[in-house]
Amino acid sequence: MNRVYVCSCFGVTDKQVKEHAAAGACTPRQIASVTKAGTDCGSCVRTIQG
Numbered sequence: 001m002n003r004v005y006v007c008s009c010f011g012v013t014d015k016q017v018k019e020h021a022a023a024g025a026c027t028p029r030q031i032a033s034v035t036k037a038g039t040d041c042g043s044c045v046r047t048i049q050g
Helices: 014-022 028-035 047-050
Strands: 004-006
Touching: 004 014, 004 028, 014 028, 028 047
Parallel strands: none
Antiparallel strands: none
């Protein structure tokens, strides 16, 4: 199984982001509150927005 990491700082995958988005997380900040993605170096925030 191939994992595509969206946030390498915290090891968050695209699958995790999609699951949280499907559960109602609509913004990068909401995704970050659950996964911490985008809260360290910030380079993944634009990817999460997409």
